Structures are given as C-alpha cells and as structure tokens.
Amino acid sequence: MTAVRTLFEKIWDAHLVAPETPDTPAILYVDLHLVHEVTSPQAFDELRAHGLKVRRPDRTLATLDHSTPTLPMNADGERPYATPQAHAQVSKLEANCREFGVELHGWDSADRGIVHVIGPELGATQPGMTIVCGDSHTSTHGAFGALAFGIGTTEVGHVLASQCLLQRKPKTLAVHVDGRLPQGVGAKDLILHVIGTIGVNGGTGHVIEYRGCAIEALSMEERMTVCNMSIEAGARAGLIAPDDTTFAWLEGRPHAPQGEAWERAVAHWRTLKTDDGARYDREVRIDASQVQPTVTYGTHPGSAIALDAPVPIARNAVEQRALDYMQGRVGQPMAGTKVDMVFVGSCTNGRLPDLREAARILRGRRVAKHVRMLVVPGSETVRRDAEAEGLHEVFRAAGAEWRLPGCSMCIAMNGDLAAPGQLVVSTSNRNFEGRQGKGARTVLASPATAAASAVAGHIADPREYRIQEEQAA
Amino acid sequence: MKPVTRIHSRTAVLADENIDTDRIIPARFLTTTTCEGLGRHCFNDWRYLPDGSNNPAFPLNHSEGKDCAILVAGRNFGCGSSREHAPWALLDYGIRAVLSSEIADIFRNNALKNGLVAIVIGANEHRWLLDNPGIDLSIDVREQAITLPGGNVLHFELEPFARHCLLEGVDQMGFLLQHADAIGAFEQQREAA
Numbered sequence: 252m253t254a255v256r257t258l259f260e261k262i263w264d265a266h267l268v269a270p271e272t273p274d275t276p277a278i279l280y281v282d283l284h285l286v287h288e289v290t291s292p293q294a295f296d297e298l299r300a301h302g303l304k305v306r307r308p309d310r311t312l313a314t315l316d317h318s319t320p321t322l323p324m325n326a327d328g329e330r331p332y333a334t335p336q337a338h339a340q341v342s343k344l345e346a347n348c349r350e351f352g353v354e355l356h357g358w359d360s361a362d363r364g365i366v367h368v369i370g371p372e373l374g375a376t377q378p379g380m381t382i383v384c385g386d387s388h389t390s391t392h393g394a395f396g397a398l399a400f401g402i403g404t405t406e407v408g409h410v411l412a413s414q415c416l417l418q419r420k421p422k423t424l425a426v427h428v429d430g431r432l433p434q435g436v437g438a439k440d441l442i443l444h445v446i447g448t449i450g451v452n453g454g455t456g457h458v459i460e461y462r463g464c465a466i467e468a469l470s471m472e473e474r475m476t477v478c479n480m481s482i483e484a485g486a487r488a489g490l491i492a493p494d495d496t497t498f499a500w501l502e503g504r505p506h507a508p509q510g511e512a513w514e515r516a517v518a519h520w521r522t523l524k525t526d527d528g529a530r531y532d533r534e535v536r537i538d539a540s541q542v543q544p545t546v547t548y549g550t551h552p553g554s555a556i557a558l559d560a561p562v563p564i565a566r567n568a569v570e571q572r573a574l575d576y577m578q579g580r581v582g583q584p585m586a587g588t589k590v591d592m593v594f595v596g597s598c599t600n601g602r603l604p605d606l607r608e609a610a611r612i613l614r615g616r617r618v619a620k621h622v623r624m625l626v627v628p629g630s631e632t633v634r635r636d637a638e639a640e641g642l643h644e645v646f647r648a649a650g651a652e653w654r655l656p657g658c659s660m661c662i663a664m665n666g667d668l669a670a671p672g673q674l675v676v677s678t679s680n681r682n683f684e685g686r687q688g689k690g691a692r693t694v695l696a697s698p699a700t701a702a703a704s705a706v707a708g709h710i711a712d713p714r715e716y717r718i719q720e721e722q723a724a
Numbered sequence: 725m726k727p728v729t730r731i732h733s734r735t736a737v738l739a740d741e742n743i744d745t746d747r748i749i750p751a752r753f754l755t756t757t758t759c760e761g762l763g764r765h766c767f768n769d770w771r772y773l774p775d776g777s778n779n780p781a782f783p784l785n786h787s788e789g790k791d792c793a794i795l796v797a798g799r800n801f802g803c804g805s806s807r808e809h810a811p812w813a814l815l816d817y818g819i820r821a822v823l824s825s826e827i828a829d830i831f832r833n834n835a836l837k838n839g840l841v842a843i844v845i846g847a848n849e850h851r852w853l854l855d856n857p858g859i860d861l862s863i864d865v866r867e868q869a870i871t872l873p874g875g876n877v878l879h880f881e882l883e884p885f886a887r888h889c890l891l892e893g894v895d896q897m898g899f900l901l902q903h904a905d906a907i908g909a910f911e912q913q914r915e916a917a
C-alpha cells in the first residue's frame with residue numbers, strides 16, 4: 252500500500268534524481284525550462300566560461316518579452332528600444348540561443364509573447380511537469396497542475412547545464428475556496444482577496460494548492476491569474492489539480508501529446524490530485540461569496556481591500572510611509588480616486604478573456620479625457636485572436652492605445668511607464684514603489700475594474716457598468 | 725565564489741518591512757548583461773534625490789550607515805522578484821550579510837549562492853537589532869553564531885549545504901555536474917516508461 256500524498260508530493264517524488272539528505276538538498280529534474288532576455292545572459296556566460304553545453308535544448312524554450320518595445324518598427328525598420336542596453340540584451344539572447352541551439356520565439360515568431368503566456372498557449376506547459384524560469388511569476392503554470400517556480404540566474408545556469416535544480420522540499424499550504432464568486436467578481440479579485448487575507452508573507456516556504464468548488468469552477472485563464480500571484484503571498488509555487496477543464500484547454504496545442512499519446516497522458520494526469528486523507532502543513536479557508544471587486548491601497552499586494560471599503564489607518568511607520576507614498580485617504584474608499592493611467596496586460600491579465608472583459612466595458616464608451624490607457628496583449632497569439640474579434644477596434648475607438656505584446660508597464664523596463672506621482676490602475680501583479688516608473692503609484696485591479704476606472708476617470712466599480720448594459724439591453 | 729567564514733562589521737538598519745527587490749534594484753537597471761557594477765544603483769530611488777544627490781532620509785547615506793557590511797532589515801526582506809541582480813547589487817554596494825526575522829525564499833536562495841549571508845533571526849533579537857543601529861557584530865558562519873557587543877552569542881540556522889558552500893567557496897554547479905550519470909539514468913528510465 253502506498254501512503255496517501257498531496258498533489259505536490261506526487262510531482263516532487265516523480266522528479267527526484269537524488270532525494271535530499273541532512274547535508275544536501277534534493278536534485279530535482281526539470282521538465283521544462285523557460286528563458287527570457289533579462290535573467291539569462293550571465294547564465295549563458297557561465298556556461299561558456301566552463302565550456303559547458305545546454306544539456307537539453309529540447310526542454311528549453313526562450314522568448315523576448317521584458318525589454319522589448321511595444322510600439323512597432325519605425326520607417327527604417329528599427330525597433331524603438333528604450334535604451335541601447337535593452338537592445339543589446341535582446342541581441343544577446345538571440346545570439347545565445349543560436350549558439351546553444353535553444354528554440355527562441357523571437358521577433359519573427361508568430362508565437363512570441365510573455366514567457367508565462369506562451370508556455371501554456373503552445374501546450375508546452377503540461378500537468379505533472381516541473382517547470383522553472385528565471386522569473387518569479389513562473390507560478391502561473393501551476394494552474395495546469397505543474398510544479399512551477401521562479402529561480403535566480405545562477406540556477407538558470409544550473410538548469411541549462413544539468414537540467415536539474417538543487418532544492419529543499421517546501422512545505423504545503425492548502426487554500427480552500429468554497430462557495431461561489433458573486434456576479435461581476437473575477438479571479439483577480441479573488442487572488443487579491445486571498446493575499447489580503449493571508450498576507451504578503453503568508454505563503455513563505457510553502458507551495459500553495461488552491462482547491463474547492465470556487466477553484467474548480469474557474470476557466471484555465473482564471474486559474475492562471477490565481478496561480479500567477481502565489482508569489483505575491485511569498486509562496487514558492489501555486490498549484491491547481493488538473494481536471495477536464497485543463498485537458499480540454501490543452502488538447503490539440505502544438506506541444507501537447509497527440510493521438511494515442513494524448514490518451515495515455517490524460518489517463519496519467521487524472522491521477523494527479525491530492526489523495527483523500529493526505530495532510531498539508533497548513534490549511535486556510537476562503538469564502539468566495541464574500542469576495543468583492545478588490546484593489547490595493549498600499550505598496551505591496553497584501554494591502555488589498557474591496558474597492559468600496561475604507562482605507563484602513565496605518566498601524567506603524569512603515570504602513571504610514573506606504574500611505575504617504577500612495578497619497579492615500581484614510582477612512583475613504585479607493586473608489587473615486589483620480590486616475591492618470593490605466594494598464595491592461597501582463598502575465599496576470601493579458602490573455603484573451605481579460606481583454607474581452609475590458610472591451611465589454613469600453614465598447615461604445617470613451618476613456619476619460621485626462622486618462623491614458625495602454626492595452627498590451629500577452630502574446631502574438633492573443634493579439635491575433637483579439638484582432639480577429641475586433642477588440643483592438645473597441646480599444647482604439649474608446650481612445651486607448653493598442654500595443655504589441657510584452658511585459659510593458661508591468662515592470663516598466665521597456666520605456667512604457669508612468670511619470671512620478673501618477674496613479675496607475677493596473678491589471679499586473681506588483682504595486683511596489685516605483686514598479687511602474689520612479690515615483691509612480693500603482694493600484695492593482697481586475698481588467699473590468701481597470702476599464703471601468705478608465706471610463707470614469709477615477710477608480711470605479713465595474714458592476715455599475717454591467718448594470719447599465721443590462722438595463723440598456 | 726570566495727569562501728565566507730567570518731563577517732565583522734557595524735550594523736546598518738533599514739527597518740521597513742517588505743523591502744522588495746524593486747526597491748533594492750529598480751527594474752530599469754536590469755538591462756545589464758553582466759553582474760558587475762550594480763552597487764551604484766543599489767536602493768537607487770530611495771538613496772538618491774531626483775537631482776542625483778544623496779537623499780538624507782535614506783539611513784545608509786548617514787555617516788553611521790556608511791561602510792557597514794551587515795544590514796539589519798525589516799521583516800520579509802527581499803520579497804518580489806527572482807532577480808539575482810538584488811544580491812549582486814547589495815554585494816557590490818558592500819553588504820555581506822543581511823539579518824531579518826523573515827527573508828523571502830528566492831532572495832535568500834540567490835543571496836547564499838553568491839556569498840551574501842542571509843540570516844533569519846528570532847523576532848525579539850530582530851527587534852533589538854532594529855532598535856540599536858550601528859553596533860558591532862561578528863558573524864561566524866562555521867559556528868552559525870553571531871557575537872553581540874558584550875559577548876552574548878546568538879545562534880542561527882543555515883541550510884547545511886549552503887553553509888558548506890559558503891565555507892568552502894564551493895560552486896554548486898560542480899556538485900550538480902558530478903551527478904551527470906545519475907541524471908542520465910533518470911532520463912533513460914523516464915523515457916523508457
């Protein structure tokens with residue numbers, strides 16, 4: 252008889268090249284290594300310095316996303332890079348991929364996009380896999396029941412050279428989400444609410460497994476939004492057990508198994524769930540019916556409240572500093588706060604359903620005069636699909652800018668950024684000081700809230716717009 | 725990596741909680757393709773005023789904060805991104821050890837791999853160190869002990885492999901590559917299944 256195990260333990264056990272000992276961490280095999288231009292150049296240099304090769308180029312997939320401009324080429328065929336260094340960084344990844352035989356979804360690829368958007372789109376992300384990337388939001392891929400986490404550049408070098416990672420076994424935290432999300436409340440609201448509840452360090456040292464009927468009811472894109480932000484609670488990874496929703500989404504994608512191999516894969520994937528009676532190190536319960544449209548008011552993602560709830564008073568100097576930075580109004584709700592910019596995009600909310608959600612509110616309306624709105628699809632595939640539906644026309648007609656895919660204002664290292672003091676309602680995942688430009692103030696929100704706020708010119712409840720729609724219909 | 729056995733220094737204190745990796749090294753400095761020279765931009769937007777002069781409100785700009793190799797930071801230091809540029813920047817700036825009651829996982833991992841000793845200490849000791857900046861500490865990695873002025877000793881946990889690598893200056897890549905046969909066997913066995 253085998254002991255009952257959690258989903259995490261099943262994946263962990265299946266990838267042990269060598270188990271951990273008191274003196275040494277486990278050697279964990281990596282099925283898929285995702286690479287981008289920012290965290291890889293020093294790792295490739297390390298390989299070169301030691302005369303090493305990439306052990307499994309077939310398990311390595313690279314893309315350009317962080318430093319890439321989202322405006323098109325100029326008349327001379329030049330891309331408007333923010334700085335020569337940004338251009339050099341991109342060129343370096345292109346050269347490294349050529350030299351080491353790694354598949355790169357570069358400028359000429361029809362699949363280029365944010366690393367955590369294209370992995371799933373290509374079907375490269377699959378249940379039961381171990382997936383790593385030099386980027387903390389690698390947790391996104393956990394939506395497929397893969398153990399996926401961010402690593403540093405030294406570890407990127409380790410994985411390139413050995414296809415393995417040295418790891419101590421993390422602890423497990425179950426987040427049970429019971430009940431149903433209210434009408435007009437989405438996955439982004441839910442995960443902001445969860446982080447607000449457990450705190451920005453609530454998951455430190457743990458892998459979170461999200462479970463319960465509210466999680467099962469989510470689409471794959473919504474599950475990705477949830478798992479994406481696990482790192483914002485400090486967790487190493489987020490996981491959701493694969494089910495029919497997962498299999499239906501993956502079937503037929505370019506890297507997914509085909510034919511008989513598909514059948515065999517699904518049969519195996521069905522075993523990837525936590526056994527009855529398996530123990531987690533910690534468990535938390537969340538009632539989905541209590542979740543409201545949620546936004547942040549401070550300078551970390553744990554400062555999340557319902558958008559009509561009053562901003563709480565600072566309990567210490569650090570919280571006061573955050574409130575001062577945000578120019579927050581204690582006792583007042585975030586709703587009504589004047590907005591300067593709106594950003595819809597990122598690996599949290601840059602997928603087709605996210606763009607549809609924003610377009611639904613923008614259709615037939617206009618972005619307020621004083622607001623600048625950027626809509627940045629998560630990948631070329633998202634861009635094509637959105638344009639096929641005419642979503643880009645909706646955004647443009649509303650006065651928003653429709654851009655090329657990339658990380659853009661999520662990290663603001665490609666030249667897309669806000670000015671000091673400006674307030675940005677953003678569908679991305681981090682509201683740290685200066686994240687969207689030096690001195691810029693970020694309010695994290697769902698695509699619906701972002702779109703409603705763009706129209707209103709201040710932070711606004713998207714449900715009011717839905718109600719208008721229904722009355723008009 | 726050079727071996728790290730002992731660190732002796734006065735402490736500098738940044739008491740803020742949740743000092744994230746964007747504050748340690750803002751994203752616009754990540755377009756570098758080397759690990760060198762990031763110290764100049766360590767804590768950039770906190771350390772400098774918009775005109776480029778030193779911000780007097782940044783504690784490490786004060787004479788007593790200067791040249792300290794040991795940083796005592798508020799809870800949940802290093803949260804956020806996986807950028808190894810954060811420990812690279814701190815090391816280049818002159819910080820060799822970070823002490824806090826909580827340190828974010830990926831940051832800690834990255835730090836130790838680069839010889840930046842990231843140490844988690846108890847809440848009470850943490851409080852005391854936050855309240856008493858500029859004191860002399862001596863960190864002994866082998867003994868996993870911090871000696872306070874007056875001779876009191878504080879023990880800390882360090883993952884045994886990370887400790888071994890620090891003390892011996894071992895590069896973890898070498899350790900992994902020693903297991904090439906086991907990795908090959910694992911791949912074969914899986915591909916046969």
Ligand code: SF4
Nearest residue numbers: 388597598658661662
């Ligand atoms: S969109 Fe933002 S969080 Fe996602 S990979 Fe890009 S920079 Fe990182």
